[in-house]
Amino acid sequence: MTKQRIFLIVLDSFGIGGAADAADYGDAGSNTLAACVRAGVRLPNLERLGLGNIDGVDCLPKPEKVIGAYARLREASKGKDTTIGHWEIAGHISPRPLPTYPNGFPQGLLDALSREIGRGVLCNKPYSGTDVIRDYGAEHLRTGSVIVYTSADSVFQIAAHEQIVPLEELYSICRTARGLLTGEHAVGRVIARPFAGDPEQGFTRTANRHDFSLEPPAGTLLDQVKAAGMEVIAVGKITDIFAGRGVTETILTHGNTEGLEKTSGLLGRPFHGLCFVNLVDFDMLYGHRNDPKGYAAALEQVDGWLPGALTRLGPDDLLLITADHGCDPSTPSTDHSRENVPLLAYGAGIAPCNLGTRDTFADIAATALEALGIEGGSDGRSFWNMMTREDVR
Template sequence: MRVKRWIWIVLDSVGIGAAPDAHRYGSSDEQSHTLRHVAEAVAGLQAPHLAALGLGCIDDIPGLAKAPVQGAYGKMQEQSYGKDTTNGHWEYVGVILHEPLPVYPNGFPPEVIEPFEAYVGKPVLCNRPASGTEVIEAYGPKHQETGRPIVYTSADSVFQVAAHEDVIPVEQLYDWCLFARNLLTGRHGVGRVIARPFRGSPGRYERTHRRKDFSLTFGETVLNRLTQQGHPVTGIGKIADIYGGSGITEAIHTTSNDDGVTQVVAQMDRQSSGVIYANLVDFDAKYGHRNDPVGFARAIEAFDRRLPEILGRLTPHDVLCITADHGCDPTTPGTDHSREWVPVLLYSPALQAPVPLGDRKTFADIGATLADAFGLAPEGPGESMWPLIVNACSS
């Protein structure tokens, strides 16, 4: 079997149970099982298409049948230190981050904040770990009154800057974040600087879709190798931002999960080869971090309802890959990501039988499989799952 096109969808934060090393990250992580807990919140997920790809076979998830199954299914353990978007996505493509990226549980120190304040011309507000929605409610009125940027972080390695679009033009916010990205290097090299524009009035603030991530890059990946061979790699959602544009030939911005699926479908109609790679962030941003298990479950069901639009466009020379980058269990204490196994589902119309992929030792198995499917020589970490797929495919 020769692959012509790889459709890759990351269900951001849809973890599937505490990882073996979850105890290193706290008691909430040890209790986490994002998929099971959100399914329990609605007395069982209604997601028959994901179940048919094998999601219900990976673990016991209320509502998901274990048969019949058409796809290849398993789960993956992260080897990189941490539980952030950056760590997960870079591990997929062959970069394992063994050293922790810096975090700031007490806020950013003077050597970071003072030059940033000098650049923007105003002192910052907050400068501590905070929930993104709560921080704009707490500091939004003062920000609107003074124009001072709201700077905050989380348990992840992030420097986040929130500003009201009617107070600070979005392009100016991006400029501030680019300065911060250039400032935050070396021992202060956070994984991402994130622009967080918002709108509205006190009590009715909402973050807008014009968020932008400014990420570190960590060297060449399988995506670079694919583009060097002439394969197009389209990043949908925040994919291009996560990789700092490296290995991405086209970037498409999205406003929601639903828009993300719409863009994937439209790109499948335009792009006949290479990689179409999307991140659907609403599970994380709208429901996981906001402790909304019912909303999280309904978002999974909404994605499942649209999945046939993608499945119906696959040819026998296409592969669909669905996975996640970490957990964000909305039922455990706190609003941080959770250190979890993540599902991996692979499907092609050429598959003739279900394929158990087992427990994979690293997220890098996806990158190794992607390289193998496109005929690239093996490089870096990860074990290809491609032989298991080929053995179950028609010629």
């Protein structure tokens, strides 16, 4: 039994409890799901798929009868960011962390950027994205210098007011930075962070963010599906995360609502291959802004979307729901958290069963390849046979 279409949906930053090595990352006690439960979240449909039955999840009900297969996934890569997390989901384990800059970037690098773009540079510190435009926005308006900042993740972020630096210029600046950030400074992502507003009324980030990612160092699930002559439809920021590699169609979105709408549209469209979806609002709007109630509401939106989606899955479809890291909105930190993530699987012929605790997110890629009938390598181990055996159905 193979599948025609796979819908792989990443709930960006939806961790389900601290990884065994969370303390090494300063994240002991982090649990994104538990924070949302304390905020009053209700997830009956995700629970029906098995969310509460996953190993180690003790903050949700455990229904006796579930309709999906479920697992807890550990991250084998060194890191806790979007790039490394998605690469691992797609089959590549990163043995070394991408570079981070807790003290800011080397001055020589910033001087080179300034020469190339003809603008000065402000800030150069780890910063919250909303705080940095509050603190440096007025100076940016006066000088035209771009705001460069980072976080605990491997990111080089450039903020600019859309009326001072038009979007295409900002994107060009980011491409220039991406070209400079190589070798020891090969950060995972250069991120354009446009904003609007004024000092009196306040500044707000717009929806025109754009990521310029490092290319994966090895072949991924996307490359293999495309090489097999199938489609790879990237919804949300997936194309950005994989630097466009392995993608046959890009559908950009502005937030979770549009991402779910576009995915619903694809459920009604025939194709052969992979639909890879990222829902970024969990991370960008709620995790990083320490907003448990907002995070909980976003989860309930996905939960409410699920029943209609499940009824539209055909006999040759497979739905996989997972995450790329954690971002506990209840801790003092506004950064990602090193957490285990869920895996929920549903489709015709998929047995409701506990797939246990898996050693790597890369098991998803291995399973997707087998489900599509593609022979290819992955750093993970497939659980396809476990959830399609006759004796567990």
